[in-house]
Amino acid sequence: MANLLEIKDAQRQVGDSFALCNVNLAVTPGEIVGFVGANGAGKTTTIRAALGLMKLDAGEVRLFGEPFGPNAPDSTQRHVRSRIGVVFDTCPYPAEFTIAQMERCLAPAFPTWDKAQFWRLAERFSLSRKAKVKDLSRGMGMKLQLAVALSHKADLLVLDEATAGLDPIARDDVLATLREFATQEGHGVLLSSHITSDLDRIADRVVAIDDGRIIFNMPREEITDMAGIAHCTAEQAHTILECVEEALVERREFSCDVLVPNRFDFAEAFPETPCDHASIEDYLRFTLKGIAQ
Numbered sequence: 436m437a438n439l440l441e442i443k444d445a446q447r448q449v450g451d452s453f454a455l456c457n458v459n460l461a462v463t464p465g466e467i468v469g470f471v472g473a474n475g476a477g478k479t480t481t482i483r484a485a486l487g488l489m490k491l492d493a494g495e496v497r498l499f500g501e502p503f504g505p506n507a508p509d510s511t512q513r514h515v516r517s518r519i520g521v522v523f524d525t526c527p528y529p530a531e532f533t534i535a536q537m538e539r540c541l542a543p544a545f546p547t548w549d550k551a552q553f554w555r556l557a558e559r560f561s562l563s564r565k566a567k568v569k570d571l572s573r574g575m576g577m578k579l580q581l582a583v584a585l586s587h588k589a590d591l592l593v594l595d596e597a598t599a600g601l602d603p604i605a606r607d608d609v610l611a612t613l614r615e616f617a618t619q620e621g622h623g624v625l626l627s628s629h630i631t632s633d634l635d636r637i638a639d640r641v642v643a644i645d646d647g648r649i650i651f652n653m654p655r656e657e658i659t660d661m662a663g664i665a666h667c668t669a670e671q672a673h674t675i676l677e678c679v680e681e682a683l684v685e686r687r688e689f690s691c692d693v694l695v696p697n698r699f700d701f702a703e704a705f706p707e708t709p710c711d712h713a714s715i716e717d718y719l720r721f722t723l724k725g726i727a728q
Contacts, residue, residue: 437500438463439591439623445484445494455480455647458494462591462623467613469638469655470627471719477647478627482595485625486521487512499590517545520584524596526576530569534562534579545587553586560608573600581609585616592616592624598633606630610637631715635659643719650722655715662713663698667691671708676727678704683725694721 438461445458455477462468472478483489485496490505497503498515507515528537534557542548557564560578571579577597584592592613598606614637617624628634634641638655665675672684672691679701683694694717695701698710713721 438497439499440485440625441497442481442485443495445481445496446492447480447484447489448492449480453647455484458644458649460642460649462625464621464623465617466639467617467624467626467637469634469641469715470625471631471634471641471715472644477644479595481644482593482627486519486593517547517587518590520587520589520592522577522580522584522594522597524599526568526571526580528568532568533564534566535564537568541583547588549586549588553582556582556585574602574605577601578605578609581612590621594625595627596629597626598628598630606633613637631719634715641715643722645723658713658715658718661697662718663695663701663710664713664717665693665695665701665705665708665710667693667708675705683721683727685721685725694718694725
C-alpha cells in the first residue's frame with residue numbers, strides 16, 4: 436500500500452535566515468509519526484508544505500501516492516483535502532459561530548460528512564452546541580478541530596501541537612482517540628508536538644528536525660525501549676565513548692551523562708555503571724547538544 440504522505444528532498448527558502456534542506460518524511464498506513472524539534476526548527480513549515488499551503492523550491496510532496504502541491508488541479512485539491520483531517524495550534528473557525536452553526540456550515544463542504552459522528556465526538560469532548568467558538572479555551576478549540584477532522588472520514592490526520600493547552604485527562608482522551616484512529620485500516624497520523632512525553636506513549640516513529648534539516652528518523656522503540664542514559668565520571672565517559680559506537684556525552688562540572696544506543700548491551704559491558712532508559716526528549720537533547728568524544 437502506498438504511503439499516506441511522502442515528502443522527498445523538500446527544499447524551501449523562508450526569508451533570509453531559514454530554509455528547509457532536503458527534508459524527507461513519510462507516514463505509512465497504521466502509523467503514528469511524531470514530529471519533534473524546537474520552535475523555529477521547521478515543523479510548521481514542513482506541515483504547510485505537506486498540505487499544499489506552501490510551494491517548494493525543490494523536492495516533492497505525495498499524498499495517497501499522488502503528487503500534490505499548490506499547483507495541483509482543483510479536482511485533485513478537493514479530493515485530497517477531503518481525505519485529510521487537520522488540527523492547527525489555533526482554532527480557525529469563525530469566532531461568533533456556535534458549534535451548532537459551525538457544523539451546519541461545514542457539512543456541505545465534505546461529501547463524506549458524518550453528522551452523527553460529529554455530535555458523538557462533541558459529547559465525548561464536552562463541547563456544547565450553544566458554545567461560541569470565541570469562548571472556547573485553547574484546549575477546547577483543539578478538541579473541536581479534532582471532532583471535525585474525525586467526522587469527514589479522513590484517512591490521514593495532521594496535527595500541529597494538538598495536545599498543547601490540554602489538561603492531563605483531556606490529553607489522555609485525545610491520545611487514545613488518535614491511537615484508535617490509527618488502528619483502523621488505511622489510517623495514519625502525523626503529530627507535531629513539543630510535548631515529547633505524548634510521543635513516548637503513542638508514536639510508532641519519531642522524526643526530529645533542527646534548523647530545517649532532519650537530524651534523526653527512527654522507530655520510537657529504538658529510543659524508549661532500547662536507548663539508555665549512563666551516569667558516570669569523566670574518566671568512565673571517556674572509556675564508554677571509546678567502546679560504544681554512536682554514544683554521545685553531556686559533560687557537567689563533576690559528572691557526565693552518556694547516551695548509549697542499547698542499554699542492555701551496555702549493562703553487560705559496564706555492569707557497575709548505572710544506566711536509565713532514555714526518553715524522546717533525552718534523545719533529542721543529546722543529538723542536538725551531546726558530543727561524540
